[in-house]
Amino acid sequence: MAFHSDYVVRQAKVCDAESISSIGSLTFRRAYAAVVEPEDMIGYVEQMFAPSRIASEIGQSDSLYFIAEAEGVVLGYAKLAQTSVPDLRPERNLIELVRLYIDDHHFDKGIGGRLLTAVRTAAIERGYSGLWLRVWEKNRGAIRFYHRHGFETVGSEPYLIGETANPVALMFEATRIGSN
Numbered sequence: 001m002a003f004h005s006d007y008v009v010r011q012a013k014v015c016d017a018e019s020i021s022s023i024g025s026l027t028f029r030r031a032y033a034a035v036v037e038p039e040d041m042i043g044y045v046e047q048m049f050a051p052s053r054i055a056s057e058i059g060q061s062d063s064l065y066f067i068a069e070a071e072g073v074v075l076g077y078a079k080l081a082q083t084s085v086p087d088l089r090p091e092r093n094l095i096e097l098v099r100l101y102i103d104d105h106h107f108d109k110g111i112g113g114r115l116l117t118a119v120r121t122a123a124i125e126r127g128y129s130g131l132w133l134r135v136w137e138k139n140r141g142a143i144r145f146y147h148r149h150g151f152e153t154v155g156s157e158p159y160l161i162g163e164t165a166n167p168v169a170l171m172f173e174a175t176r177i178g179s180n
Contacts, residue, residue: 040162076102
């Protein structure tokens with residue numbers, strides 16, 4: 001599909017779960033394939049990116065999905081969820097940006113920035129003061145993206161994928177922390 005600049009960003013619906021699952025599982029496999037044991041990868045992807053799980057989360061009040069879509073095709077998605085905020089900052093009224101994944105055919109077209117704007121707006125409308133996230137420390141492109149969009153790295157922690165511990169950077173919105 002050719003890229004159209006007239007794509008829309010909207011809140012996901014249950015009917016989007018299959019597309020979200022497909023983008024999420026492909027993106028995750030590409031990012032971690034070299035460092036995660038194959039059996040751990042299979043189990044993680046089957047559990048975390050199951051369409052039934054995503055459909056269920058779309059209907060819950062503690063998760064929020066947004067998609068970027070053109071001509072009925074999902075180009076990328078973002079997921080917010082109420083999770084425990086790490087004790088690295090005194091600000092506790094934050095929501096986690098759990099995933100921001102773009103189909104690899106649509107990188108560098110502004111989709112990630114528009115999805116980030118949509119989730120920020122939704123977070124503020126729901127009374128949160130900002131976002132925080134985890135990103136694999138070796139994903140330099142994603143870390144640069146988040147730095148450009150106002151996040152700062154404030155620490156790291158291991159993230160288990162099966163038995164494999166992968167270090168992730170903990171990032172917080174620098175401009176929003178402490179503003180309330």
